[in-house]
Amino acid sequence: MKRYLVPGAALLVLAIAFLSVWLRPSGQPDAASGQAQAGSVVPVPVPMPVPPPADPLRLSPADTSPRPPTTDAVFGEFLSWAE
Amino acid sequence: MAEAPPASLETGLALAEQRRVTLKSLIRSNPEAALLQAIPWRLRVRLPEEIVAQLEERVSATAKFSVLAAVPAPGRDYDGPAIRRTARIGDAFYEAHVYGTRAGVNSKDQLPVEGIAVDDQLAILDSPLRRLEADEPLPGDPVPVVSPEHDGGSAATASQIWVSGGRAYEL
Numbered sequence: 001m002k003r004y005l006v007p008g009a010a011l012l013v014l015a016i017a018f019l020s021v022w023l024r025p026s027g028q029p030d031a032a033s034g035q036a037q038a039g040s041v042v043p044v045p046v047p048m049p050v051p052p053p054a055d056p057l058r059l060s061p062a063d064t065s066p067r068p069p070t071t072d073a074v075f076g077e078f079l080s081w082a083e
Numbered sequence: 084m085a086e087a088p089p090a091s092l093e094t095g096l097a098l099a100e101q102r103r104v105t106l107k108s109l110i111r112s113n114p115e116a117a118l119l120q121a122i123p124w125r126l127r128v129r130l131p132e133e134i135v136a137q138l139e140e141r142v143s144a145t146a147k148f149s150v151l152a153a154v155p156a157p158g159r160d161y162d163g164p165a166i167r168r169t170a171r172i173g174d175a176f177y178e179a180h181v182y183g184t185r186a187g188v189n190s191k192d193q194l195p196v197e198g199i200a201v202d203d204q205l206a207i208l209d210s211p212l213r214r215l216e217a218d219e220p221l222p223g224d225p226v227p228v229v230s231p232e233h234d235g236g237s238a239a240t241a242s243q244i245w246v247s248g249g250r251a252y253e254l
Binding site: 069071074075077078081082083 | 091094095098099101102105106109120122126129130134
């Protein structure tokens with residue numbers, strides 16, 4: 001029994017190593033070389049377009065509601081009416 | 084008092100209400116700028132009562148002025164102002180906002196105050212003395228403060244009368 005133990009364990013290790021390489025997903029870099037397999041698709045990061053800064057006075061880009069009047073406008077409008 | 088057409092009065096009332104809200108906020112954030120927005124007496128006396136009711140209150144009086152410093156108690160949060168100023172004028176109680184030299188004034192029982200107020204927010208002028216405006220009612224008989232030999236005449240005009248702490252002084 002003992003004389004079959006070492007060869008058996010060695011075969012098991014070889015089988016696991018073979019399966020791990022054979023079943024590796026396509027495109028995943030080889031752990032040893034860091035290179036992708038030939039014919040595989042390598043994802044390349046694409047910069048996303050940066051949206052323009054949001055206007056804090058508008059709720060959303062589609063919000064076209066009138067802005068609140070400025071302080072000077074409030075006083076000026078009243079004075080115009082009063083005078 | 085001017086008779087305004089109803090539609091115009093309605094517009095004016097809406098503008099005055101909006102102005103009142105803005106002015107109250109400005110008194111808190113910038114009392115000096117708020118004082119510059121005070122409606123002059125020459126215009127104020129021509130406006131309808133409904134509009135005048137929405138304007139700032141003109142304050143000329145002596146106040147019990149208190150300066151309070153606040154720090155959070157150990158283990159407690161406090162997000163209020165570090166220094167709070169209050170002014171009691173008669174039965175009225177105001178949160179006082181100052182600038183300039185008045186920012187260095189400590190608590191006083193009888194501080195001459197010139198300013199404007201909206202509700203309980205009071206902006207105090209950076210001077211205990213101001214010139215009486217045209218058409219402004221006298222707060223009382225003016226107190227002569229010039230010797231008779233330098234009087235130079237008996238007809239006092241508004242430009243010769245100053246106001247401080249609710250009293251008029253003839254210079």
